[in-house]
Amino acid sequence: MPKLYQILLLLSFMLALVTPVAAQKGVAVVPPRNERAVDSLRRVFARHPHDTNGTKALVTLMFNFQYNDTAQGGRYGRQALRLAEEIGDRRRQARASYNLATLAAQRGQPDAAVRLHMYSAKQFLALGNSLWAGHNYANAAKRRANQGRYTEAMRLSLRGLRLRRAAHDTAAEADSYGAIGQIYLEQQNLPAAQTAYEQSLRGWQQMHVAPYVISCLNHLAIIHRDAGRFERARAYLAQGLAAARAQPDTSANGSLLLTLAVLEQRQNRWAASLPLLRRVEAAFEARDPGNVTPAAFADVYSIMGESLVQTGHAAAAAPYLAKALALARASHDRQEEVDALEGLADLAAARADYRGAFTYHRAMEVLKDTLRLAATTRTVAELQTQYETEQKEARNQVQAAQLRAQQQVIRRRSVQLWAGLAIAALLGGVGYLMYTRRRLRREIEFERERQQLQQQRAAAVLAAEEAERRRIGADLHDGVGQLLSVVKLNLSGLSEELGSRLNADEQGRFADALDVVDESVREVRDISHDLLPNALIKQGLARAVREFLDKLQRPGRLRIHLETLGLDAVRLAPGVEHALYRVVQEAVQNIVKHAHASEINLQLIRHATELTLLVEDNGVGFDTAALGPDAGLGLRNMATRVAYLGGELEFDSRPGRGTSITASVPLPA
Template sequence: MVSFYRLSAWVLVLLGVAGLAHAQPKSQILPPARDTRAVDSLRRVLAQHPRDTNGTKALVTLMFNFQYNDTAQAGSYGRQAARLATALGDRKRLARVSYNLAILAAQGGHNEESVRLHLLSGREFAALGNSLWVGHNYANAAKRRIGQGRFAEAMRLSLRGLRLRQAAHDTPSVADSYGTIGQIYLEQQNLPAAQTAYEQSLRGWQLARVPPYVVHCLNHLAIIHRDAGHFARARAYVAEGLAVVRAQPDTTANDGLLLTLAVLEQYQGHWAASLPLLRRVEAAYNRRPAGTLTPGARADLYSILGESLVQTGQAAAAAPYLTQALALARAARDRQEEADALEGLADLAAARADYRAAFAYRRDMGLVRDTLRLAATTRTVAELQTQYETERKDAQNRVQAAQLRTQQQVIRRRSVQLWAGLAIAALAAGVGYLLLSRRHLRREVEFAAEREALQQRRATAVLEAEEAERRRIGADLHDGVGQLLSVVKLNVHALGEELAPRLSPDEQRRFGDALGLVDESVGEVRDISHNLLPNALIKRGLARAVREFLDKVQQPGRLRIHLETLGLDDTRLASNTESTLYRVVQEAVQNIVKHARASEINLQLIRHAHELTLLVEDDGAGFDPAALGEGAGLGLRNMASRVAYLGGVLDVDSRPGRGTTVTATVPLPG
């Protein structure tokens, strides 16, 4: 009985702390089977000891036995154990049974109840001095918050759990915490941070020698590099994962890797190459026992498979997959998968020239995505409110503590001054003068540091808010106005085909002009949204984004632009560094185009070991920087403030008739 209890507890930790897969299935650690003889023995013990500690122990172990094959019975035993442990004051059993009830609540989709029970279990384990299990509870509560989209709270809980697990030197659980942190960053599309966290998690699982979680991390690293446009590295991670699977056969892990590889082929436009991989995953899904695969996972596969069939000209074969994907997503209330299925059906209808149906699917897809954006906004507001309340309470506590410390310091200082005055009055006066002078000087230094920090935070907040607003407006233009204009274009085109036989040549010409204007509007909206939210900057980095921007600005025969980049083609900088430098380049080049009357621009981006240098030089009219008034030079001030936000320095060298050279030097982390 004891060996089964310990084995069950270890399996519960692994299953409870397992990270959620990012839209793909992952391998599972198999739970222990029910021990029938042990169950009979435990029931006899419970009948003999219904109201003492032995009865509590029997109830907890019975719960373990039924945890994976009869959750209703397990929950019944667990609730009985919790009531008896509470009545007896048995904190050890209450802590353990609360943890297991939390896992059961999560399996039933009751995330809020699961978080409540994990925090209760954590408090009990803290009272027992077991910090490792406190960390396990924080880690699992964080996963439930991820499932609710409450990422700020999930991160706070994850970091608490990570610190406790690190203090206990428990390698598997530390690896799990880094995996959870990576998932939070991945959900928020912070790919560099997600990559760093999953690399930490991978090293931990490799040290612990747990192949299923090694494959899980390799798969997520492949997804991150795929989404970042690093296709070769993504393939390498998939290949490494497949090698681990071959050494330790695990079909579910193999399915996830194959699905990642299939989507990678789609990203590169290899639609035909993705089909055999997707067929293998489909066959594997069909072999799984009923109930082991969620409707959302099947909807995801069918949407991806249907899209590949549409793109390879197999519309008839794609239709049932996309239709089934939509039905499964709606049954599971998975709005993201529903939007993906509607988009695939819209593409299918367009391929069949059924523009009326394409319009209807696009309209429904827009409504679903609007609902998702509204839900995300609501969650963000709730998180900000919670964060505000927490920070307000912390600030009040800090103020009260500071007041208490100040009072204590005043009392001690007055006592010292009194005794010193009684001893030697002159010496006391001199010491008092020195103390007051030192205090005054220290206050001046502190005030100066606070002013400088406040100015830096203000500049940082303004630039971050500006960048966030650019991204929001770009996304709204692309997903809102852009989608609506695309639908209008499809509708006008379909209407033109219906009316063509009845229109005169002049009417057909005017109709064609109208359609051309709509098409031009679609392109304009796309260009504006890409300028606000450059796709190349997000996926391929600063050098590629700047190159694409300069290609659009260059005017053959009138304005030549030369770009030189060193040390940036195969690496990425921090996202805030890339976006800030991209805006500086935009501002500098647009100033030249508007005001300099230049015929040539030379631009250099050079990465050194610990800093990056940006140089923009033109042969235009030039100007006197010292002669600019307070109302002029707004663009230069914007560039200087952006560079200062990164801790860098901006230098402008210009004279009338001799062109302008702008140099920015930005430090990079070592």
């Protein structure tokens, strides 16, 4: 690769990384545009509209317009990509799609940006350029992390890290570790975040890049502060402040002081936090307003307000907390809104305004519940992904153990073959054989223990999933359901009180409102019962399945036949009942959603040593050979649960001939 081309690629990458961040902070980073060069490039393209010189001119034109006329830059980029694909210019395909991804991110189109980054990564890998393929994966991971899709962001980050490490680029590797640390920090996985940021810090220190060194020190201080290791947090902050004093840009100093102020608050040193917060406030307000986001101001104001409340300056705290709440809502930052509401509740309590304190506290709890539900959803998805990853690693380890065992057998036979040549060789071979057999036995024992641990891990994941279902179902039933019931009682009472004074239209509106509340109560109850089936807990598998199927019956459209043998008077182990109930639930719901069936036959038959589940439908069917490793999440969940019980799951289906699902699960004697 020519040296000039390498320099242009590096400049393009640094701009792609720096400009979105600068734009977020309000900093206008606009490379100057050389109009004479633009005119020259246009003439080059006019002379070469269908060859490589034309694609080169278009890509360079796109770069000239990328940060000062994004619409024109996008047009040149799309034209360059089309021409590069037509003539098979893979290098320009890679570059144009990378820059188009950057433009999509600037326009707030993360899905389009990720799609273009993946396309660019594919082209760079085909060119043998692992470094720029890694840059694409790293940028795609940042887009997913900004969307809160942490599982996908982590997968992309790890792929980018491997590619950047293979290219031996220390700066890129340090950037990947920092992004991974941020993902772990967002999920409050402090040990993993600490490890990643320590790796990132070592890389930036090796490269002597002071701003990124200071950022890593600040994040490590936050991690140790949140973990309660206050002295270690202070040590990192001291290093960061010393490094920041040597830099002309004082923005990092404000972030470090803010971290230190929160550290003082965590240790109940409220008065000591105030001078630090005033320095942070002055530093933020002295800068160009476009350089600090509203969410950052909301964070500073809410922290300042809390310190003022705790030190008895309620009057001074009020405007800070009011501004914090307004800025948090304007920037749609829910966590900052929670902090502002908590500060306002403390302020109202300090003023003996207990009604206001209750109002703010209730609003804060509602918002916290919303955030907690979203976090729970992500956690379940993370557990599922982690479990599937561990399963794949376990299969790889089993294959490696089998390969080692085969190698041992080959070695042993070789020794036996040569043993007949001489007694000395025979004795040596026997000794070696005994040694290898002992080692193989140890390896087999180790493999057995590992498989047991894998089984326990799978059980823990499924148990955690069931526990989370129970918690969410109970919260819906006891929280939202009870609130809706209270609303219904109040509306009914109000309707009775106003009955004679309401005209027919108003009475009809009251009746409609009561109907909506009734429907909401039923909907919450159905969701709660699906997550926490009482029949399964109290009466066993057969009764729970029967109640579940009764809800799905559709006279004239869907007939469901259930047959249970040996289960009506017998309870199975709770883990077996829960797993089989979820398998039935997943299978029937898949039929209802996708099979377009009019009849379902379901059998649960308990034998002496095993339990058989059979689910048949007369729907459209599907091609089981086309499933492969990309089978849907529902089918994988069914297979995972049956495998956890030590059973076997089989699918028998053809397009147009319906589907049959059979599960056989061993039962303890």
